[in-house]
Amino acid sequence: MTAFPVPTMPAPPVGVVGLGQLGGSLAAALVAAGRDVTGWDVDPDARAAAAARGVRIGRELDGVVVLAVPLPAMGHALADLAVPPDATVTDLGSVKVPVLDQLRVTYGGRYVGGHPMCGTERSGHAATDPGLFTGARWAVCLEPDTELPRWLRVAEVALAAGAEVVPATAAEHDDAVAAVSHVPHLLAAALAAAAGEAGPLALALAAGSFRDGTRVIGSDPAFVSAMVEGNAGPTAAALARVQAQLARPWPELVAAGHAVRAGAPAGRREVRVPLERAALLALGRAGGAVTRRLAAFVEGHLPD
The missing domain is CATH 3.40.50.720 (NAD(P)-binding Rossmann-like Domain)
Structure with a gap:
């Protein structure tokens, strides 16, 4: 091209x-x-x-x-x-x-x-x-x-x-962030609300995992509501996938989640991509990013 x-x-x-x-x-x-x-x-x-x-x-x-x-x-x-x-x-x-x-x-x-x-x-x-x-x-x-x-x-x-x-694309973006941003906000809200129902002792014993898991729900509730409601379709689909995962046997779920985190690419490969729509979108879809412009090209990287 x-x-x-x-x-x-x-x-x-x-x-x-x-x-x-x-x-x-x-x-x-x-x-x-x-x-x-x-x-x-x-x-x-x-x-x-x-x-x-x-x-x-x-x-x-x-x-x-x-x-x-x-x-x-x-x-x-x-x-x-x-x-x-x-x-x-x-x-x-x-x-x-x-x-x-x-x-x-x-x-x-x-x-x-x-x-x-x-x-x-x-x-x-x-x-x-x-x-x-x-x-x-x-x-x-x-x-x-x-x-x-x-x-x-x-x-x-x-x-x-x-x-x-x-x-x-806008649609690709919304599908992706539903999974990695919008559902995590809902899960953080659910985790905090459930811990509140567990009582003062549970909240007094909360440490790092609870703090990390609920941090984002400290955001302005109006902002979070506008975000998840504005992306309702993709967020509902991503939340359904999480609910299906929670229905798995717990050891199987834990192993699957650990494998995804442990299997994240450790390195990256430098690439040069022309300023052309299909090539740029292919870079993003493959998990890559642009780091610098160079004349009629951009430089970036892909997971390796």
Whole structure:
């Protein structure tokens, strides 16, 4: 297949809408990387905190505009802001198909879905960490109508923040994160609720395994509910697979789970992939990631 030719151009400015944990951390990381960043948040305290970290505050956004707002706010996040019609729009939302369906009506191929797999149970601008994305996987979505130069610009923002880029379609993303993120939030909630029913003694004896198993349900309940309900179909399917596993004989279940964890690839193989949709998606589907752009190619790695 023919590689998509992409000329070398100066990195465009970045606008970040929403300066909570993810948006604030991204803006700060990009400032540290030397990118031109403008941020906006309806909360004046969030704006002040970002300004103190070197982020320009303003309503005029250009280049790559990142929506770091709750899922229900995606559709109107830019309503009162000045964004030119040629700007690329992306987001950091934990669900992609509903956001794609909503935003493609307005932005078409200018919208490129994104989701960094990082964050903590904390929220708000006080949880900002410029190193949050370092080494994290960041899904950047490639649909049939995605404009590849815009996909590359979004990928370059993720790389500049320290992340590794995983190409995927929105539907593939939602199926995958249902299994590794959304169901774990539900399981953490169930584990915490069941332990609460067990009484004060059980909670007093809770140690590392309980703490690790319930950490994510310390997140804002509204955020978790919006995430799992926004991805209800894939999450229900992934939860059914977990319930089927729990029905297995316990020794068999324990052995199967241990084998998956112990069998994780220990190494990785460096690869070079052309800037072509099928090749990029094949990299993501194989468990690989992009780590660097090189002219009309990207460099990355596959599990080995």
